[in-house]
Amino acid sequence: MTDERPEKPLPELRASDADRERVVERLRDAVAEGRLDMEEFEERLEVAYTSKTYAELEPLTRDLPAPGGHPMPLAAAAPAPRPADGSWASRIGGGGVPASSSAAVAVMSSFQRKGTWTVPPRLDAVAFWGSGDLDLREANFAEREVVINCIAIMGGIQITVPPGVEVDVRGFGFMGAFDQRDTPGPVAPGAPRVVVTGLAFWGGVEVKVKPPKRPKPLGGGPKLRKEL
Structure with a gap:
């Protein structure tokens, strides 16, 4: 038996403030790119700030490509650590x-x-x-x-x-x-x-x-x- 794990969070898991903010940021970028009009943006924005689970957040960006044209993963990867020399x-x-x-x-x-x-x-x-x-x-x-x-x-x-x-x-x-x-x-x-x-x-x-x-x-x- 293989140990298969989901590539993204389970839909029923509770979303954090950071998860909601990432979705809102993508919606704002979509307005600037001309992918959403203001009416669509306002509707999705309201849903984003009231969402409690990943299942509620995921549909808001499902039809939007991530920057670079690739599908947007809901969970962002952790940034690489900065070199210690500070140069x-x-x-x-x-x-x-x-x-x-x-x-x-x-x-x-x-x-x-x-x-x-x-x-x-x-x-x-x-x-x-x-x-x-x-x-x-x-x-x-x-x-x-x-x-x-x-x-x-x-x-x-x-x-x-x-x-x-x-x-x-x-x-x-x-x-x-x-x-x-x-x-x-x-x-x-x-x-x-x-x-x-x-x-x-x-x-x-x-x-x-x-x-x-x-x-x-x-x-x-x-x-x-x-x-x-």
């Missing part, structure tokens, strides 16, 4: 992680990319009456130079980069703004170049520079003694 060379060229979707769309909603993800050569970020958060501090980069094309219409997009990254802001604001308040400082050897372009109409695109988050010490660390 930029280990983070450019994909870093062992498949390139993320080339579009991020928020229509009266929000999108977020943070943690370990791969910035594609060109990322189209759209916020219409919504907001977007692109955190590049722990990201890998598909190429040495990436372009983030932002369209903010009555919405806002925030891009966070670590110190040492070269940033080139070229966007145009019409009753809106492309704002780079922080200075990345000297460009680190081998660091990627991030070009931010697009249009802000009654909206804004803001570029911030922040150092990567430090991992919390195990055990919570020593407690400070309260002075009387």
Whole structure:
């Protein structure tokens, strides 16, 4: 007798918040690709956020190809571990992680990319009456130079980069703004170049520079003694 196991989760298993969010992200990409109209998107979005099992989530993306044209597996593969040296060379060229979707769309909603993800050569970020958060501090980069094309219409997009990254802001604001308040400082050897372009109409695109988050010490660390 052979030990055959299902390639995807059993339909009756309970779905997690992360499972629901992966489906919602694919639906947003499908709108940007022209595969779904807004009425279909809103109907599926409501079902996604109220789904409790995999059986309820699976039909929402059954007729949608995954980025690259292959059927979309519901359960995403775990990202490959990042090399311990932390050098930029280990983070450019994909870093062992498949390139993320080339579009991020928020229509009266929000999108977020943070943690370990791969910035594609060109990322189209759209916020219409919504907001977007692109955190590049722990990201890998598909190429040495990436372009983030932002369209903010009555919405806002925030891009966070670590110190040492070269940033080139070229966007145009019409009753809106492309704002780079922080200075990345000297460009680190081998660091990627991030070009931010697009249009802000009654909206804004803001570029911030922040150092990567430090991992919390195990055990919570020593407690400070309260002075009387």
